[in-house]
Amino acid sequence: xxxxxxxxxxxxxxxxxxxxxxxxxxxxxxxxxxxxxxxxxxxxxxxxxxxxxxxxxxxxxxxxxxxxxxxxxxxxxxxxxxxxxxxxxxxxxxxxxxxxxxxxxxxxxxxxxxxxxxxxxxxxxxxxxxxxxxxxxxxxxxxxxxxxxxxxxxxxxxxxxxxxxxxxxxxxxxxxxxxxxxxxxxxxxxxxxxxxxxxxxxxxxxxxxxxxxxxxxxxxxxxxxxxxxxxxxxxxxxxxxxxxxxxxxxxxxxxxxxxxxxxxxxxxxxxxxxxxxxxxxxxxxxxxxxxxxxxxxxxxxxxxxxxxxxxxxxxxxxxxxxxxxxxxxxxxxxxxxxxxxxxxxxxxxxxxxxxxxxxxxxxxxxx
Amino acid sequence: xxxxxxxxxxxxxxxxxxxxxxxxxxxxxxxxxxxxxxxxxxxxxxxxxxxxxxxxxxxxxxxxxxxxxxxxxxxxxxxxxxxxxxxxxxxxxxxxxxxxxxxxxxxxxxxxxxxxxxxxxxxxxxxxxxxxxxxxxxxxxxxxxxxxxxxxxxxxxxxxxxxxxxxxxxxxxxxxxxxxxxxxxxxxxxxxxxxxxxxxxxxxxxxxxxxxxxxxxxxxxxxxxxxxxxxxxxxxxxxxxxxxxxxxxxxxxxxxxxxxxxxxxxxxxxxxxxxxxxxxxxxxxxxxxxxxxxxxxxxxxxxxxxxxxxxxxxxxxxxxxxxxxxxxxxxxxxxxxxxxxxxxxxxxxxxxxxxxxxxxxxxxxxx
Numbered sequence: 001x002x003x004x005x006x007x008x009x010x011x012x013x014x015x016x017x018x019x020x021x022x023x024x025x026x027x028x029x030x031x032x033x034x035x036x037x038x039x040x041x042x043x044x045x046x047x048x049x050x051x052x053x054x055x056x057x058x059x060x061x062x063x064x065x066x067x068x069x070x071x072x073x074x075x076x077x078x079x080x081x082x083x084x085x086x087x088x089x090x091x092x093x094x095x096x097x098x099x100x101x102x103x104x105x106x107x108x109x110x111x112x113x114x115x116x117x118x119x120x121x122x123x124x125x126x127x128x129x130x131x132x133x134x135x136x137x138x139x140x141x142x143x144x145x146x147x148x149x150x151x152x153x154x155x156x157x158x159x160x161x162x163x164x165x166x167x168x169x170x171x172x173x174x175x176x177x178x179x180x181x182x183x184x185x186x187x188x189x190x191x192x193x194x195x196x197x198x199x200x201x202x203x204x205x206x207x208x209x210x211x212x213x214x215x216x217x218x219x220x221x222x223x224x225x226x227x228x229x230x231x232x233x234x235x236x237x238x239x240x241x242x243x244x245x246x247x248x249x250x251x252x253x254x255x256x257x258x259x260x261x262x263x264x265x266x267x268x269x270x271x272x273x274x275x276x277x278x279x280x281x282x283x284x285x286x287x288x289x290x291x292x293x294x295x296x297x298x299x300x301x302x303x304x305x306x307x308x309x310x311x312x313x314x315x316x317x318x319x320x321x322x323x324x325x326x327x328x329x330x331x332x333x334x335x336x337x338x339x340x341x342x343x344x345x346x347x348x349x350x351x352x353x354x355x356x357x358x359x360x361x362x363x364x365x366x367x
Numbered sequence: 368x369x370x371x372x373x374x375x376x377x378x379x380x381x382x383x384x385x386x387x388x389x390x391x392x393x394x395x396x397x398x399x400x401x402x403x404x405x406x407x408x409x410x411x412x413x414x415x416x417x418x419x420x421x422x423x424x425x426x427x428x429x430x431x432x433x434x435x436x437x438x439x440x441x442x443x444x445x446x447x448x449x450x451x452x453x454x455x456x457x458x459x460x461x462x463x464x465x466x467x468x469x470x471x472x473x474x475x476x477x478x479x480x481x482x483x484x485x486x487x488x489x490x491x492x493x494x495x496x497x498x499x500x501x502x503x504x505x506x507x508x509x510x511x512x513x514x515x516x517x518x519x520x521x522x523x524x525x526x527x528x529x530x531x532x533x534x535x536x537x538x539x540x541x542x543x544x545x546x547x548x549x550x551x552x553x554x555x556x557x558x559x560x561x562x563x564x565x566x567x568x569x570x571x572x573x574x575x576x577x578x579x580x581x582x583x584x585x586x587x588x589x590x591x592x593x594x595x596x597x598x599x600x601x602x603x604x605x606x607x608x609x610x611x612x613x614x615x616x617x618x619x620x621x622x623x624x625x626x627x628x629x630x631x632x633x634x635x636x637x638x639x640x641x642x643x644x645x646x647x648x649x650x651x652x653x654x655x656x657x658x659x660x661x662x663x664x665x666x667x668x669x670x671x672x673x674x675x676x677x678x679x680x681x682x683x684x685x686x687x688x689x690x691x692x693x694x695x696x697x698x699x700x701x702x703x704x705x706x707x708x709x710x711x712x713x714x715x716x717x718x719x720x721x722x723x724x725x726x727x728x729x730x731x732x733x734x
Contacts, residue, residue, distance in 0.1 A: 094461075094532075162535040164545060165461075174529060181552035182531075185544050 001052040002125070005116065007039055009215055016218030017112035018317035019235070020210065020244075020334070022306045024289035025108010025135030026071055027319055030078075035113045035120070038081055042120040049125040051101055053208050056199030060100035062127055063091055064195045065118045066111040068139065068156075068179065071288060071321040072262045073188025074110070080159040083191030084118040090163045091155035091193040103127035103202065105142060105195065107210050108135040109319060114191065126211065131195065132349075133207030133243065133337040134306045137266055137288035139179055140172035141349040143339050144195050147205040151175045154194040158186035184265040207337050213242045221315045231315030232330060239334060247334035250293060250300045250363075251275070251282040252312060255327040260320070271309075271323050273331065282331055284309070286320045291354050293331050302351050304341065305363045306334040333363045368419040369492070371412075372483065376582055377403055383585030384479035385684035386602075387577065387611075387701070389673045391656035392475010392502035393438055394686055397445075402480045402487070405448055409487040416492040418468055420575050423566030427467035429494055430458055431562045432485045433478040435506065435523075435546065438655060438688040439629045440555025441477070447526040450558030451485040457530045458522035458560040470494035470569065472509060472562065474577050475502040476686060481558065493578065498562065499716075500574030500610065500704040501673045504633055504655035506546055507539035508716040510706050511562050514572040518542045521561040525553035551632045574704050580609045588682045598682030599697060606701060614701035617660060617667045617730075618642070618649040619679060622694040627687070638676075638690050640698065649698055651676070653687045658721050660698050669718050671708065672730045673701040700730045 005013070014028035040046050056062065065084040067074065092099050101124055102115045112130070119126045131142030139151055152175055153167040164182055168175040183190040197205070220238040224231035232249050239247040257272035266287055273282040283294045290307035293300050301307050309318045312328035339345065341362065347353070350360050372380070381395035407413050423429065432451040434441065459466050468491055469482045479497070486493045498509030506518055519542055520534040531549055535542040550557040564572070587605040591598035599616050606614040624639035633654055640649040650661045657674035660667050668674050676685045679695035706712060708729065718725050 160535070160538070160541065162533070162538070162541060162545065164531050164533040164549075166529070166531040166549075168527070168529040171527070171529070174527065177552050178529065178531060178549055181548040182533075182545055185548035 002055055003050050004047040005050050006047045007036060010036055012218030012222055013112060013211065013215045014109050014218065015221055015317060016214030016216065017107045018109035018319065019217055019308050020133070020214055020306060021108035021135040021317070021319070022289040022308055023286055023320040024071065024137060025106055025112070026067060026074060026110020027322065028109030028317060030074065031110035031113035034079065034081055035116050038117045039120045048116050048119045050128050050211055051125045053127060053129045053203050053206060056101070056127065056202055058198060058200040060199040061097055062101050062103050062197055062199060062202050063088055063099045063193050064105040064131065065102045065115045065191070065193050066105045067114055067189055068192050069183040069189030069265050070262045070267045071319060072267045077187050077189060079191065081117065082121070083157040083159060084114045084193065085121045086161065086163060087155040087157040087191050087193035088118050088122065090157065090165055091153065091196060094153055094155065094165045095196060099124065101125045101127050104130040104211070106130055106132040106135040107214055109317070111135065112211060112214055127202060128211045129202060129206035129208045130210045131206055133210055133340060134304065135289050136349050139176040139194065142195065143207055143345065144197065144205045145172045146345045146348050149195060149197055149201060149205055151194045154179050154192055156182045157191045162186070180265045188262070188265065207243065207339060225314055232332065235315065235332070243337040244334050247332060249330045250333050251295055251331040253282060253329065255323055255325055255329060258323050258325060267321055273329060284331070287354060288320065290320065292351065292356055293333065299358060301333040301363045302356070302358060302360055303354060304336040304345070304349055304360065306336060308332050308334070335363050369422055370417050371414040372417050373414045374403060374406055379585030379589055380479060380578065380582045381476050381585065382588055382684060383581030383583065384474045385476035385686065386584055386675055386677070387500070387581055387673060388475035388502040388684070388686065389656040389675055390653055390687040391438065391504060392473055392479070393434060393441060393477025394689065395476030395684060397441065398477035398480035401446065401448060402483050405484045406487050415483050415486045417495050417578055418492045420494060420496045420570050420573060423468070423494065423569055425565060425567040427566040428464055429468050429470050429564055429566060429569050430455055430466045430560050431472040431498065432469045432482045432558070432560050433472045434481055434556055435559050436550040436556030436632050437629045437634045438686060439634045444554050444556060446558065448484065449488070450524040450526060451481045451560065452488045453528065453530060454522040454524040454558050454560040455485050455489065457524065457532055458520060458563065461520055461522065461532045462563060466491065468492045468494050471497040471578070473497055473499040473502040474581055476684070478502065479578060479581060494569060495578045496569060496573035496575045497577045498573060500577055500707060501671065502656050503716050506543040506561065509562065510574055510712065511564065511572045512539045513712045513715050516562060516564055516568060516572055518561045521546050521559055523549045524558050529553070547632045555629070555632065574610065574706060592681055599699065602682065602699070610704040611701050614699060616697045617700050618662055618698040620649065620696065622690055622692055622696060625690050625692060634688055640696060651698070654721060655687065657687065659718065659723055660700065666725060668700040668730045669723065669725060669727055670721060671703040671712070671716055671727065673703060675699050675701070702730050
């Protein structure tokens, strides 16, 4: 059931992963261009093997790779492209065992791509799964952590070749705190290798098959555009056959207001979207990712459900650091996979963790 | 030429090291109490072997241990006492070689004591030398670094048992930047093991015999007080027979103004001291350590010369975080060891590095 991801798949994956990234997880263009060159340069075949979680040996060693920090910083400080490999190798040395495969920690325009980059450079396969099924802003916000796995030890690398290995035992929140501090000092963004786990743990804790799902979602949007079909309808139909079950447009309008600040290794803020021809308005609040969408003051979608802003016509995902006045957009909401909605999971990444004084209420299906 | 430091020496060492610490390097009471208990608990004899640098084998492995951060934070967040040992062991594992001895990175009320604590706990000797011959606020400001040694890899530990190992290659400034970030996130202060070097490198780069010198200076002050002799005269006479060559009082008065703020892992500010019965005033500027002393606007001593504030009668050192309105004090200046005053050294810790737009001018001897 393993498959090979080729350069032809990269655009679809970048769009689909960015859609699932809920406005975070990094810019899809940057993610795609980072991988495209490396894939051709590092592998004779220009492709990377993608393993289904069911194919992993129980005792294999899987390590997640990705970038951490404020996406706004990444736009200005391009990575060298070797950071994730450097981090993975440092973690491997620290653990004293060879890594079997790498895996994304989250879905996102960059963070679904970085493991491909590392995999191509190091000759490893990538596991078709991740620890969020979307993107979240903090390191402890994973299904791995919800199920008791430590993120420690984490290897962190920057574009100068500096590396740190951080170990806080079972305390994933303090780990986030320390690694975030390093990411800030490394220029606002850094690459990490973390959550070393066995193949059995991947099967027990990860959201499965998100790389292939993201690729299918991106392909659906592309084909809809090529065939002059409505991409939002196509997305909804494709999502029905995934762990996400449903997705739909909850608001359409023009971006009229963006309040965005980068501090402490995050981008935080809010955006206002006005409907055209009516007085209706939608407010989005974000910390790297969109956390809540309110229409005329009423919450229509809230974390961990996935709130994404898409270009009104093409369905292209617009990440929070790219939101700008005047964009015509649709706010698209995707229901979170079931493992993100348990009471234990909501304690780690439910609305109140982000300072939103509301309970999680799953997005209502189309009547 | 090795000797044994016993509990009876601790008070003298703490005072003398704090005097050389130029207002930084940590509170001597805290340093002494940290070590006193551990020395008795960890060693059967209650003493620690102190090695002269000349006794080290060329290929022995020496690692400095100490604390890093804002001394103001340390006053409020007591260490567990095991952090430095934890950091040293983590560095040892990372290097894959057993450490032969530990050594202070600087002179100070705490940072001369922490290596004794680690040595007692781990059964290692301490080397009678350090990398500053005083205290400086930043990790790269060492005679080791001036002579080309990397501070990397550094192990950093906090009181929760978290550990990070940071490696920035030969870039000691970026190392300071990253490790400071960790110290801030660890609560403003953290313990480190760094500057792993050979015995030959210790002899080539360290300021020698500062532990024994500090102990002698502390003893001189104590004996002066016991014998009702002026401690400042005794200090001056003792310094003549050391690498410091001279020390003298440059101002006496009352602390009338302290402006102190803790941010970014440092304590920064200034203090004003007014002479009693005249209009003369002395201003001190500090970043953890006192950097410059100006009397009536004229610079009388400047970094790397050692500017310390001592209690006007007892000669007790008062660190920058303990300066307070109303204290009767003397500003005592000690000339820096020669290896701190080379052009290369001044590029690393001369006045301009601290944003002071003046050249270094050695303190003038008593006429």
